Amino acid sequence: MSIFSRFLPKRKPVEIKNNIPKEKANIRKTFGVYCHAHHGTSGDKLCPKCTALLATVMTKMGRCRYGITKPICDRCQFADQCFGVNQARDFLRIMQSAQSRMWLRHPVMAFKHKMASWGVDYAYMKHEKDLEAKAKAKNEAAKNRAKDRKNKK
Numbered sequence: 001m002s003i004f005s006r007f008l009p010k011r012k013p014v015e016i017k018n019n020i021p022k023e024k025a026n027i028r029k030t031f032g033v034y035c036h037a038h039h040g041t042s043g044d045k046l047c048p049k050c051t052a053l054l055a056t057v058m059t060k061m062g063r064c065r066y067g068i069t070k071p072i073c074d075r076c077q078f079a080d081q082c083f084g085v086n087q088a089r090d091f092l093r094i095m096q097s098a099q100s101r102m103w104l105r106h107p108v109m110a111f112k113h114k115m116a117s118w119g120v121d122y123a124y125m126k127h128e129k130d131l132e133a134k135a136k137a138k139n140e141a142a143k144n145r146a147k148d149r150k151n152k153k
């Protein structure tokens, strides 16, 4: 605390958003939409295969390496390691092929999910850019050092 601190804007406590319930709801709806269209089920019921996959996804999501602020599973680079290769493939296929139906049935949810996926894409892009910038800076620094050494001789 300095004497100036009262002139500074108060820092807001960081809000930690729990993304899991929303994503679980989204995935559950998406599975429903997909299974009803492709496997002839209706209501809250899913076929055994979809039920099993959904159960796996829900369990694994609770153990996400990112915790509750996780990115969405269908954009995560670790989906293979998390769900297992085959399950990740089936999961991604369901999420993709149900997308257009989700826009019709649950537009708000679909929109929120789209925003989330843009967010993940942006984060990945930014991460890559940062890495590039870091590598560049390293190179420059090495060059400058080499130059300095030459000038000293």
Ligand SMILES: [Zn+2]
Pocket: 034, 035, 036, 038, 039, 046, 047, 048, 049, 050, 051
């Ligand atoms: Zn099904």
